[in-house]
Amino acid sequence: MPLAGSAKAKPVKGLASRLSRGASIEVLKEFSKDVPFEPVEHSVYEGRERLGRYLRISPTLYAAFDVDDRPLGEFLGRRAAYAAVASISGGSRE
Numbered sequence: 001m002p003l004a005g006s007a008k009a010k011p012v013k014g015l016a017s018r019l020s021r022g023a024s025i026e027v028l029k030e031f032s033k034d035v036p037f038e039p040v041e042h043s044v045y046e047g048r049e050r051l052g053r054y055l056r057i058s059p060t061l062y063a064a065f066d067v068d069d070r071p072l073g074e075f076l077g078r079r080a081a082y083a084a085v086a087s088i089s090g091g092s093r094e
Contacts, residue, residue: 044085051088054081 062081
């Protein structure tokens with residue numbers, strides 16, 4: 001994992017802002033050539049209502065998006081990203 005501020009860490013910064021619903025996995029596959037990690041994307045639902053999604057953008061960093069694909073932020077773990085998306089409905093379930 002690249003150290004913050006290093007030349008290798010620069011591509012990670014701002015990666016979430018480059019992602020869109022249609023191209024997220026393709027962007028991550030291109031990025032993952034330099035940094036080895038498995039890109040993962042999950043949608044979050046409450047019943048049949050889609051609340052948003054989160055995806056892994058580095059080995060320990062996740063980006064969360066609401067249902068309209070607006071960024072909710074970057075988080076240091078899957079649970080934190082899930083909680084950000086789940087809080088949109090007023091509840092945070094795990």
